[in-house]
Each structure stands twice: as structure tokens, then as C-alpha cells.
Amino acid sequence: PVSSRRTEDHGMKLLATTLFAVAFGILLGxxxxxxxxxxxxxxxxxxxxxxxxxxxxxxxxPHKSIDISKIWVPxxxxxxxxxxxxxxxxxxxLYLRRLWGDPQEDLKKQPRYLATFTVGYNQRYNIDxxxxxxxxNFTIVLFHYDGxxxxxxxEFDWSKKAIHISVLTQTKWWYAKRFxxxxxxxxxxxIFIWDEDLGVDNFDAEEYIHMVKKHGLEIxxxxxxxxxxxxxQITKRREESEVHKMESDEKLEWCSHPPRPPCxxxxxxxxxxxxxxxxxxxxxMIQNDLVHGWGLDFALRRCVEEPAHExxxxxxxxxxxxxxxxxxxxxxxxxxxxxxWQGVRDRCHVEWKMFESRxxxxxxDYLKALQVGSPSNSTTFQ
Numbered sequence: 001p002v003s004s005r006r007t008e009d010h011g012m013k014l015l016a017t018t019l020f021a022v023a024f025g026i027l028l029g030x031x032x033x034x035x036x037x038x039x040x041x042x043x044x045x046x047x048x049x050x051x052x053x054x055x056x057x058x059x060x061x062p063h064k065s066i067d068i069s070k071i072w073v074p075x076x077x078x079x080x081x082x083x084x085x086x087x088x089x090x091x092x093x094l095y096l097r098r099l100w101g102d103p104q105e106d107l108k109k110q111p112r113y114l115a116t117f118t119v120g121y122n123q124r125y126n127i128d129x130x131x132x133x134x135x136x137n138f139t140i141v142l143f144h145y146d147g148x149x150x151x152x153x154x155e156f157d158w159s160k161k162a163i164h165i166s167v168l169t170q171t172k173w174w175y176a177k178r179f180x181x182x183x184x185x186x187x188x189x190x191i192f193i194w195d196e197d198l199g200v201d202n203f204d205a206e207e208y209i210h211m212v213k214k215h216g217l218e219i220x221x222x223x224x225x226x227x228x229x230x231x232x233q234i235t236k237r238r239e240e241s242e243v244h245k246m247e248s249d250e251k252l253e254w255c256s257h258p259p260r261p262p263c264x265x266x267x268x269x270x271x272x273x274x275x276x277x278x279x280x281x282x283x284x285m286i287q288n289d290l291v292h293g294w295g296l297d298f299a300l301r302r303c304v305e306e307p308a309h310e311x312x313x314x315x316x317x318x319x320x321x322x323x324x325x326x327x328x329x330x331x332x333x334x335x336x337x338x339x340x341w342q343g344v345r346d347r348c349h350v351e352w353k354m355f356e357s358r359x360x361x362x363x364x365d366y367l368k369a370l371q372v373g374s375p376s377n378s379t380t381f382q
Contacts, residue, residue, distance in 0.1 A: 093187040094139050094163055109136060113209065114188040116141040116180065118172035120327050121148040123196040124155065130198060131158055134205040139188070141165065143175040145331060169331045173269075173286055173293040182280035191279050195270045199225075199321030208273070208318040215243045218278040218304045218311040221267040223319040232262045237319040245313040259309035265301035267312060269293045270322060278303050278311075287355060292348045295355035 072081050077090045094114070097106040115138045119127050131140055140158065142149075144166040152159040165179055176193055185191055190209060203222055212220050223237030234247035246264040247255070255263035274282060281303035286296065301308035332340030 091183045091186050094141065094184065095187070096161070096163070110187065111137050111139045112188060113138045113190045113192070113205070114141065114180075114185055115139070115192040115194070115205070116143060116172070116176070117194050117196055118143040118145060118175060119196045120144070120146040121151060122146075123325065123327060124152065126198075126323075127196055128156055128158075130194070130200050131156075131162075133200045133203050138192075138205060139163070141179075143167075143170070143172060143179070145170055171291045171293070173296070174291040177283065177286045177288060180279075180283065182276070182283050185279065186276060189276055191274045191276065193272055193274070196327065197323040197325035198271055199228075199323055201321075203318050203320050208315055211242055211315045211317055212273065215313060216311065217243070217313045217315075218275045219267055219282075219300050220273045220313055220315055221271045223314050223316040224268075225319060225321045228321045228323075231268060232266065234262055234264070234266055235268050235314055237314070238316045241316040243313050243315050243317075245309050259307070261298045261301060264309035265304075265312045266297060267300065267314065269297050271320060272297075272300075287358065290351040290355055292344075292351050294348045294352035295359075299355075299359055 068082075071084055073083070073085055074081060076083060076085060076088055080088050080090070095107055095110060097103070113134075115131075115134050117127055117130065117140075119142050121144075127142070134140065140162040142152070142159075142162055142164050144164060145168065147166055147168050149164045149166050152162075152164070165175065167175070172193060172195070180191065180193075190212065192205075208222065211217075220243075221235065224235050226236045232247075233249050234244075238244050246259055247262075258264055278300075282296075282300065285299060285303065286293070301312060304311035326341055332342075332344040334340050335343050338346070
């Protein structure tokens with residue numbers, strides 16, 4: 001009995017102590033409200049961690065009222081029909097971003113134009129001179145056909161901000177088809193797709209853009225110095241002129257039906273400049289296996305509204321020099337007694353004929369399909 005009473009007394013003391021502690025805590029809290037843990041008394045880093053953890057738990061638990069199996073949007077890009085339109089990012093860009101910070105604060109400036117060069121390391125000083133003619137309004141992309149990329153950063157500060165893409169022994173049209181999809185470069189109003197052997201002492205990119213806009217050119221190129229060699233009369237620079245769009249001095253058989261290439265609606269493929277709308281069309285016309293682009297210049301007029309000769313022209317006030325450096329030929333391979341340069345040149349001519357044939361056949365097939373599908377040729381009784 002004595003032991004039992006001691007146990008009961010001990011229990012009562014413990015209960016009384018607990019109640020006293022609770023009461024004291026409440027009184028202390030009421031007397032000193034500043035001792036309560038508030039948002040301002042916690043370290044900001046801890047609060048941020050708690051908030052992120054809380055948000056993460058919300059994202060990890062989808063709202064039970066949404067049945068995602070009912071989402072089907074035929075107007076979305078192909079393959080994205082199961083996504084709600086608000087989350088579809090069908091276009092992209094070439095803007096460089098940070099790995100830290102707020103994504104919305106990444107871009108201090110968004111370049112409006114794109115300049116690409118297909119280059120080898122041996123022509124680095126010429127490319128350096130070219131790039132310096134382009135302002136910060138341009139994104140610079142270098143396509144490296146010789147595999148040498150890191151050395152550029154060692155020599156040129158601008159190279160550290162440029163985009164470098166390296167695939168051995170390819171041409172600029174191969175690169176353009178695979179890396180300049182219209183939905184990737186849609187942020188750029190104009191796209192320059194240039195060779196590496198161009199002299200630019202008399203060229204300024206911003207002034208060139210001004211001339212292109214002023215004269216409504218969708219496809220253009222700088223005029224070529226007539227003293228340094230040129231391929232076609234129409235691309236020869238004219239003095240005391242801002243822009244020209246037609247040429248009448250070509251061989252008679254070539255200009256018997258103006259305004260047609262190469263007497264009008266024509267630029268060469270060494271230094272073309274495209275509006276983003278024209279490039280969307282041209283990109284689709286570039287053939288995957290015809291890497292040299294020969295014949296493309298005669299077909300560019302298909303990618304602007306008629307009259308095409310009003311939308312395609314040569315900018316005389318900003319002109320360049322074609323240096324004719326056969327760097328592409330050195331990338332070839334000797335075969336059947338032919339030098340590497342001859343092998344490359346032969347393929348260029350073969351591709352030109354193949355491209356012309358494909359365009360002609362595509363036109364015939366399209367027109368034939370129209371005739372078959374027209375009401376006058378239909379065998380269905382009304």
C-alpha cells in the first residue's frame with residue numbers, strides 16, 4: 001500500500017509539472033510575441049529551400065480532376081497533339097543562356113540577325129575581319145569543316161561568344177539544312193549564309209540591312225568587285241547605285257526572256273542573305289544529298305512573291321571581293337586519276353543537273369496531279 005501511494009504521488013507530481021510547463025509556455029508567448037518564429041526571423045536561404053520543397057511537392061501530385069487522356073489538339077505540331085497548347089514550344093533560337101539565375105533575366109540583348117560562315121582554321125584571319133563588320137545585333141555561327149574549334153577561342157575574343165559547330169568535310173548547305181531549320185532561326189529577321197573567302201573592306205552589315213529594307217529585298221547579296229573576278233554580270237557591283245535588280249548585258253541566249261535568272265531574280269550562292277520568310281521556303285528546297293547547292297541560285301525566285309525580280313537584288317553600296325580560295329577543293333579525295341579539286345568540281349556539276357531534273361519532275365508531277373483531281377477530269381458522276 002505504501003508503494004502504491006508513492007507511485008500515485010509521483011504521477012500526480014509529473015502531471016502537475018507538465019501542466020505548469022504548458023501554462024508557463026503560453027504565458028511566455030503572450031508576454032513576448034517577438035519570440036515567436038516568424039518569416040523574418042528565419043534565414044532567407046532556409047525559407048527559399050522550404051518554398052522550393054513545397055512547390056516541388058505540389059508539382060509532384062497532379063490535380064486529380066484533370067484527365068490528361070482527353071487532351072488531343074490536332075492543330076498542335078505533329079507529335080505534340082497530346083499536349084495542351086500552352087506548353088508547346090514549337091520554335092527555338094540560338095541565344096546563349098546561363099546555367100544559373102532567373103531564366104527570364106538571361107538575355108540582356110536579343111540579336112535580330114544571324115551571320116553564319118563555313119570555315120577552316122587557315123582562313124581565320126579573313127573570318128576575323130568579316131566578323132568585325134557585324135555588330136552586336138548579329139549572332140555569329142561558325143561551321144567548322146576541318147574539326148579545329150578550340151584554337152579560335154585562344155586567338156579571338158569574339159569567338160568565345162560565337163556558336164561553333166564542327167563536322168568534318170562538309171559544305172555550308174549541308175550545315176544549313178541540318179542546323180538552320182526555319183523554326184530554329186525564326187527570331188532572326190535576316191540570315192547571312194556566307195563563304196570564308198570574302199573580302200569585306202567596303203562592307204558594313206548594319207548599313208547593308210538598311211539597304212535591304214529600304215529596297216524591299218527578300219533575297220540579296222553584296223555586289224562583287226568587278227576587278228577581282230565574278231561569275232555573272234548581274235552580281236557585278238555598279239558604281240553610283242545603291243541596289244540593282246536586273247541585268248541586260250549577259251549573253252543573249254541567257255537573257256532572251258527577262259526578267260529571269262541569271263539576268264534578274266538572281267544571286268550567287270557564295271554570299272546570299274535571306275529574310276526569315278524567304279529562308280523558310282529555301283530551306284525546304286535544299287536537298288539532303290546535294291551538298292554543294294549548285295543550281296539553287298537559279299531556283300531562289302520560287303521563294304518570293306511575284307514579281308520575283310523586285311524582291312531579289314544586288315546591294316551595290318555595300319560590296320565585297322570574292323577571293324576565290326579553293327579551300328573546299330582541298331577537302332576532296334583523289335580518285336580515278338583526278339585531283340581532289342577536280343573530284344569536287346565534277347560532283348558540283350553532277351549535282352546541278354540532278355537538282356534541275358528534280359525540280360522539273362516535281363513540277364510535272366504536281367501539274368499532273370492537279371489535272372487528275374480537277375472536276376473536268378473526274379469520272380465521278382454528280
